[in-house]
Amino acid sequence: LDRMAALVEDETSDLPALIREECQDLLVQIAQKTARIAERTTKLKTLAAQSDRARRLQTMPGMGSLTAIAVEAFGPDMAQFKTGRDFAAWLGLVPRQHSSGGKERLGRMTKAGQADIRRLLIIGARTIREGSWLSRMLARKPKMLVAIALANKMARQIWAMLTKNEDYKDPALVVAA
Secondary structure, three states: OHHHHHHHHOOOOOOOHHHHHHHHHHHHHHHHHHHHHHHHHHHHHHHHHHOHHHHHHOOOOOOOHHHHHHHHHHOOOHHHOOOHHHHHHHHOOOEEEOOEOOEOOEEEEOOOOOHHHHHHHHHHHHHOOOOHHHHHHHHHOOHHHHHHHHHHHHHHHHHHHHHHOOOOOOHHHHHHO
């Protein structure tokens, strides 16, 4: 972006005047949008800090203020779900079941449910890089598949955190204790 700005401002470049004018207009628009995004991000972080639920959710790795506010705003009351798997299913993060006669057959992810929260959880899951389970999975499976599996785990942890009114507890530390 800086190189583009330098090229547009350079009067000795071979850019035609119309192209130079259009590029300058685009650079102004990009600067305005960047300022709006920064302002909205600040407001969002302030809002997330004021909410106890959002603050609690942000204790989980991979959970930022946007995802926490989205779960709070668009997620239903967790009491309506019997288990964390039910919440993950509501988000569309569980495999479709084609089971019968005691033989379990799991298919692709359903992708039914709340797409916005599901997408934010998957993006958050892709930012997490630590953990023995995660490193073992990344060694064997594609990155996106691991991110979806981790988003599924995150959804189940969200359900547990909100139903028990507790902050995030690292499973590795809980098992060690």
